[in-house]
Amino acid sequence: MAGADIPGGGGGKGARRRISIYIDMTPMVDVIILLLIFFFMTSQFKEPAAVEVTLPKPGAGEKFVKVKESNVLTIKVDDAGMVxxxxxxxxxxxxxxxxxxxxxxxxxxxxxxxxITIIDVSPEAKYSRMMDVLDEFKMASEQTGVRKVSLQLEEVPETAATAEAGG
Amino acid sequence: MQRRVQIRIDMTPMVDVIILLLIFFFMTATFKEPDAVEVTLPSAAAGVRIPKDVDIVSVVIDGRGVVYVNNVAIEHRGDVTEKVKKARIDALHAGAPLNKIITNVRAEENVEYGVLISVMKELQAANILVFNLEVQKEEGAW
Structure with a gap:
């Protein structure tokens, strides 16, 4: 609202009055603050996210735990990224x-x-493929509650270092 | 003749300051500490938020497979274990509680997985058995 404010109403006395212009900014400021709060709350901040990985103690790969073959699911990713x-x-x-x-x-x-799911990714494959597979595993295990996963870190399967993806 | 007393508060300077403050907070909130290298993280829907009140030992792997520990490039592959251990000790000396020191691996998505394997083995050798693989949260997954 822009109002030309002419004080006094008695006018007509010959005295020249200065016209001062006031712009009432209150509504504008209210709207600006509301808009800023709105954008602040809704803007998606790039929050860092991560997948937590837990490795076994060093040397644990030398101990063998016998598991039934039927309890093992191996997911292989080859050099080209084929799963x-x-x-x-x-x-x-x-x-x-x-x-x-x-x-x-x-x-x-x-x-x-x-x-037990073993994720065996070729060292020549891209890291993102391994993350894709691990991601799929995590999403599945979130629903089923079965969390045993093992990342194959060695090329020789006998000394596989197992890792459990926590979460 | 009685005049109505009109009280006007000139809000222009206040508005100026408010807008400046908001711009300031906006800018400082979105900028974060620059990394030595830009990496494109792999995306994953299963990623969880990294808590904010932690001290992070950052291990960055760029597209060429160069490993950086706390923004310092590692020249020899075998040095990661030592450097990460040192970074953790430094964080401890700086007063961070042990359980609040998190090792964070930011690796370029296109890097060969073999580099990750060797880094993970080095972390294992440093007895860092729990660490984060940083990912880009997939859109619409929150």
């Missing part, structure tokens, strides 16, 4: 697309809550 699963039900491994992987792991975990 396949080694399942006792399929002799030569089965290629699984990343989209199906989560469902597949979930289904296997529901069948067998003792299932």
């Amino acid at each position: 396949s699963v080694v399942d006792t039900r399929y002799r030569d491994g089965k290629e699984v697309s990343l989209k199906e992987l989560g469902k597949y792991i979930g289904a296997r975990q529901t069948e067998n809550p003792d299932l």
Whole structure:
């Protein structure tokens, strides 16, 4: 509201009055502050996020724990990033697309809550592929509650360093 | 003749200050400490927020596979263990409680997984068995 404020009403006495212009900024300020608060609250801050990984103690890989073959699900990622699963039900491994992987792991975990998932990624593959697979595993395990996973850190399977993805 | 007393408070300077303050907070809130290298993190939906009240020992792996510990490039691969241990001790000396020191691995998504394997093994050798793999939270997953 811009009001030309002419004080006094008695006018007409010949005295020239100065016209002062006041702009009432209160509503504008209110709106500005509200808008700023709104943008502040709704803007998505890039919050750092992470996947926590827990490794076994050094040397723990030398101890062997026998597990039934049927309790193991190996997910392999080759140099090119192709994902396949080694399942006792399929002799030569089965290629699984990343989209199906989560469902597949979930289904296997529901069948067998003792299932240990081994993620065996080729050192030549891209890191993001390993994260994709780990992500799929985590999303599946969040639903089933089966959290046993092992990251293959060694090329020789016998000395595999296992890692449990916490969360 | 009685005049109505009109009280006017000139808000212009206040508004100026408010806007300046807001701009200031806005700018300082979004900028974070620059890293030695820019990395594109892999995206994952399973990522959880990193708590804010922690001391972070940062291990950064860039696209060429160069490893940085607290923004200092590691020249020899085997030195990561030692440097990370030292960084943790430094953080302890600075007064951070042990359980609040977190090791954070920021690795470029396109780097070969083999580099990660060797870094993870070095962390294991340093007896850092719990660490974070930093990711970019996937959109719409919150």
